[in-house]
Amino acid sequence: MAKDDDKEQTLGEVLRQQGVSRRGFLKFCATTASLMALPPSMVPAIAKALDKALRPSVIYLSFQECTGCAESLTRSHSPTLESLMFNAISLDYQETLQAAAGTAAEAALHDAMKKFHGKYLLLVDGSIPVKDDGVYSTIAGKTNLQIMKEAAEGAAAVVAVGTCSSFGGIPKANPNPTGAVSVGDLMKSGQIATKPLINVSGCPPIPVVITGVLAHYLTFGEVPALDVHGRPKVFFGETIHDRCYRRPFYDQGKFAKTFDDEGARSGWCLYELGCKGPTTYNACATTKWNGGVSFPVESGHGCLGCSEPDFWDKGSFYAPLSTGHWGTAEGIAAAAAAGAAIGIGAAAMSRRHQDTISKEE
Amino acid sequence: MSGLSDIGVKVEGDSEPEDGPTTRIGNALPILHEIETYLTRLTQGGEPATIDLRAMPLAPGDYETLQRLLGEGEVSATIDALGPTRVRETAVRGVWWVTHHGATDEVVAEFIEITRIPTILQTVDEDLVDGLSRLRECLAQEGQAASD
Numbered sequence: 001m002a003k004d005d006d007k008e009q010t011l012g013e014v015l016r017q018q019g020v021s022r023r024g025f026l027k028f029c030a031t032t033a034s035l036m037a038l039p040p041s042m043v044p045a046i047a048k049a050l051d052k053a054l055r056p057s058v059i060y061l062s063f064q065e066c067t068g069c070a071e072s073l074t075r076s077h078s079p080t081l082e083s084l085m086f087n088a089i090s091l092d093y094q095e096t097l098q099a100a101a102g103t104a105a106e107a108a109l110h111d112a113m114k115k116f117h118g119k120y121l122l123l124v125d126g127s128i129p130v131k132d133d134g135v136y137s138t139i140a141g142k143t144n145l146q147i148m149k150e151a152a153e154g155a156a157a158v159v160a161v162g163t164c165s166s167f168g169g170i171p172k173a174n175p176n177p178t179g180a181v182s183v184g185d186l187m188k189s190g191q192i193a194t195k196p197l198i199n200v201s202g203c204p205p206i207p208v209v210i211t212g213v214l215a216h217y218l219t220f221g222e223v224p225a226l227d228v229h230g231r232p233k234v235f236f237g238e239t240i241h242d243r244c245y246r247r248p249f250y251d252q253g254k255f256a257k258t259f260d261d262e263g264a265r266s267g268w269c270l271y272e273l274g275c276k277g278p279t280t281y282n283a284c285a286t287t288k289w290n291g292g293v294s295f296p297v298e299s300g301h302g303c304l305g306c307s308e309p310d311f312w313d314k315g316s317f318y319a320p321l322s323t324g325h326w327g328t329a330e331g332i333a334a335a336a337a338a339g340a341a342i343g344i345g346a347a348a349m350s351r352r353h354q355d356t357i358s359k360e361e
Numbered sequence: 362m363s364g365l366s367d368i369g370v371k372v373e374g375d376s377e378p379e380d381g382p383t384t385r386i387g388n389a390l391p392i393l394h395e396i397e398t399y400l401t402r403l404t405q406g407g408e409p410a411t412i413d414l415r416a417m418p419l420a421p422g423d424y425e426t427l428q429r430l431l432g433e434g435e436v437s438a439t440i441d442a443l444g445p446t447r448v449r450e451t452a453v454r455g456v457w458w459v460t461h462h463g464a465t466d467e468v469v470a471e472f473i474e475i476t477r478i479p480t481i482l483q484t485v486d487e488d489l490v491d492g493l494s495r496l497r498e499c500l501a502q503e504g505q506a507a508s509d
C-alpha cells in the first residue's frame with residue numbers, strides 16, 4: 001500500500017527512485033509490449049507513455065469466487081515484473097493481500113473510494129448473487145450487490161477478472177441457486193452505474209493477460225479494443241484452435257480417438273476427445289501457462305473453453321463440439337462428418353466471429 | 362509389469378517425421394524467412410526489426426530448430442537490470458538473440474532483433490548526461506583533494 005503523497009508521481013519517477021536503470025525500464029517496456037501482444041516496434045512509444053503515466057488507485061473486490069484469479073495474478077510469471085506492476089499501481093483494497101483487517105480494511109476501502117472518486121480502477125472477481133436480495137454473499141454486513149453499487153459509482157473503469165465476474169461463471173452454473181450474475185449484467189439491468197467495462201475471462205485468466213490489461217490502461221489511459229463479449233481483442237481475438245500448433249493435424253483429419261492411443265502419442269488433434277479450442281477465444285496457445293511451459297493441449301488434454309460464457313453447462317468436456325452444445329452456429333454440428341468437413345465448419349464459425357468483431361468497430 | 366523403458370515414448374523435435382515433410386508442423390522455417398526479409402531490408406539501408414518469439418505459436422522443437430539453424434556468433438553480453446538480460450549475436454551476423462530474464466532467472470520475454478546493435482546495449486542520451494555529471498563530480502573532488 002502506497003503513501004498518499006506517492007499518488008501524483010509518474011511511473012518513471014517511482015521506478016527511478018527504486019533504482020531501476022533506464023535499461024531496466026526499457027526491458028520492462030519491451031516485456032510489457034510483449035505481454036500486451038503489441039508489436040515490438042511500439043516499445044519506444046510505450047516507454048514514453050509509461051514514463052509519464054500517473055499511478056492510478058486500484059480497488060480490487062472479491063465476490064462469489066474461489067480466489068483462483070487473484071492466485072493467478074499474484075503468481076504471474078515474473079516476480080520482478082509483477083512487483084513492478086504492483087508498484088505502478090496503488091492497490092488500495094484487496095482482501096487477500098492487504099494487511100489491514102476488519103473495520104480498518106473497510107475504512108481503507110471507503111477512504112480510497114472517496115479520495116479518488118471518479119478516478120480509481122475497479123477490479124472485480126467473482127459473480128454477484130442477486131436472488132433473495134443478495135443475502136447469499138455478504139461482507140461486513142453488506143451484500144455484494146450493495147458493495148458493487150457503491151464501488152461502481154466512483155470508478156473510472158471496471159475490469160471483470162475471471163469468468164465469474166465476466167459471465168457469471170461457476171456460481172451461475174445450472175440451477176444457479178444464488179441468482180449469480182456478471183458485472184456486465186448488473187450494468188445492463190441498471191442495478192449499478194454503467195462504466196467502461198473490460199471482461200478478462202478465463203478460469204482463471206492467464207496472469208499476463210490481467211497484467212497486460214493493466215499495463216494497457218496505464219500506458220494509454222483508456223480501455224483497449226474489445227470483442228462482442230467485452231474482452232480485449234489483443235488476447236481474445238483468435239481461438240485456441242486458430243493458434244494451436246496441432247492445427248495442421250486437424251486440417252489433415254488426423255485425430256486422437258482415445259487418450260494415449262497412437263494418435264494421442266503422435267500429438268494429433270484432440271477435437272474428437274472434446275477439445276473446445278475451435279470455439280474458445282483466449283491466448284493460451286501463444287502465451288502459454290506456468291511461465292510459458294505449456295498449455296492444456298500441449299499437455300495432451302483438450303481445451304475446456306473456460307473463457308467462454310456458460311462453459312460449465314455446455315455438456316461434457318469430453319464430448320466433441322459436434323454434439324451441438326457449443327456455439328449458436330449449427331454449422332459445427334452439421335459439419336460433424338469427417339476431418340475436412342469439420343475443418344470448414346469450424347473455420348466458418350471462426351470467421352463469423354471475426355466478422356462480428358469487425359462490425360462492432 | 363515391465364520396466365519404464367518398455368513404455369513407448371515419442372520424442373518430438375526437429376527430426377524429419379517418418380511420413381515425410383508434408384506433416385511437418387511448426388513455425389521455425391516461416392520465422393527464418395521473416396528474418397531473411399528483414400535482413401535484406403537492413404542491407405538495403407532499411408530499418409532494424411524485432412520479432413517477438415512469445416507472440417508466435419511455437420510447436421515443440423521449433424525453438425531448438427531456430428537456435429540450431431541460427432547458431433552462435435562471436436558477441437555475447439549480459440545486462441544486469443531487473444534480472445539478467447542475455448544478448449548474443451547469432452552466427453548469422455546482424456541477427457541478435459535477446460533474452461530477458463526475471464529476478465529468479467526465468468525467461469520473461471524473448472526477441473530476435475535484426476539490427477547492427479540491439480537498442481538495449483546502447484547508452485541513451487539521459488544516461489550520457491548522467492555519466493558526464495558523475496565524471497565531472499569525480500574530477501572536482503579529485504581536484505579538491507590535490508589542492509588540499
